[in-house]
Amino acid sequence: MMQVLVDGIVAASFITLGVVGLSMVFNILNFPSFAHGELITSGGYIALAIVALFGTVGSIAGLSFGWPLIIALMCAAVLNSLLALVLDRSIYRQMRVRNASRISLIMASFGVSLMLRNVVVMFAGQDPHFFTFTIQPALKFWGIRITANELIVVGVTIVLVLGLHLFLSRTTLGKSMRAVAENASLARVNGIDVDYVIRWTWIIGTALATVAGVMLGFTIQLHPFMGFELLLPMFAALIVGGMTSIYGALLGALLIGLAEGLTVEYLASEYRQAATFVLIILVLLFRPHGIVGEKA
């Protein structure tokens, strides 16, 4: 049982980093971005390209990577965020100033999703890629097996989530983001530059997506559909936790991760997505706005 819990937490970590950005974009730009999964993919592949320039991922005791990958991750976060800003400036912003409907923005994000995925395929091909082929021995703690890389995944996610919480609750920009998410019009008359907040939403959301992409890459593999495959659990986490709350999305990610882990352990991995849908249906039946969400 403890092993299932740990596996679920590892799976939830990837979902968490993705869903935070998805939730921020949903609440601040007022549409669910179906291209968010592809920003996870592009982040992973940009880091792969930078690592290729270094020629090595390096190695730090016990881990399958070292400083070259960490530096590549930071560079990829910056470049991927720039990519998101360019996409916003050239597509979504043009639609916002023309008062495009939410459904138009959703369809545009579908288009961006397809475009990004195919650009990745064009440059890197359909086959999976790996940062390293080093096989990691699992560590054992009280009968629980976990690799050092997975420990890093969970640790980094916890640190980033706590950092995000402090950012949102303590900084002026974080409070401005919460204000814009609730009422952009009131935020404007209050002196908040909503465009500035939107830019930082993309930067933070995409940087977290990049971390998710790189961590997926060094724990499992990189492939052009990796982000797309995370889209369902990410949206499920958003619905389960509550669309209007970033903290709800975090709780949703944990529940979806655990549900998937339990399904793989006690049923079969084929039912993983079914478990996600069952969880969505149950929450929609009993808490239509999500566990901690409010009526939008």
Place this chain on the structure above:
Amino acid sequence: MTATVPHLVVEDLVAGYVPDVPILRGASLKVNAGELVTVLGPNGAGKSTLIKAVAGMVPVTGGDVRVSGKSIRGIATHALVGAGVAYVPQTNNVFTRLSVEENLELGCICDVPRTRERIEETYRLFPDLERLRRLGAGRLSGGQRQMVAVARALMARPGLIMLDEPSAGLSPKMTGVLFQKLLEIRAGGVTILLVEQNAKAALAICDRGYVLAEGRDAFTGTGAELLSSTEVGELYLGSKARLAS
């Protein structure tokens, strides 16, 4: 010379939400520094549109808006706070998911280093808010929310504050408390433009008033003059009765 320049001048303003369908059709008004001026009018006269157009929230297609002699037409809404203009909307005027103190902090976004000092000053003007500071603004009563909204607007130390029907939905007692606060704010040197539906209460505290009808300024005068005007009474009551009676 500067002392004679009105704080706010709205000149022949044409504005509306939909192109070619103006709500305001040449509205004009002047507010001198330190005055409390109220804008009245029946439903659909364009009172809220006027205040929103000044705040840059409704497209302006004609006329001009000047603050201390400088045109603010075309300035982005968020930049108006830096120009010393604060606006308190009629509804949804607090961030309900933020605490009272967080609401106040966001009012000082143009001068972040002075936030703490201004919050302390604001608590002196609104002592009740200090007690409620940790509470989510969504849990406040209507009157408390209006106080938070006004207090937040004052955090930026504006020269001019515009309020859109602040008494809407408030009890007469709470309206009295709120209007008393407005008088205190005016006594502190802040110019106030008050759009109100509650004509009697607004005219009782204002220095001057404007009555809008069909998107234009139809009457102007002191509070006492407008209260005793049969024309204004007719516009509101549909008879020759005076509002004061």
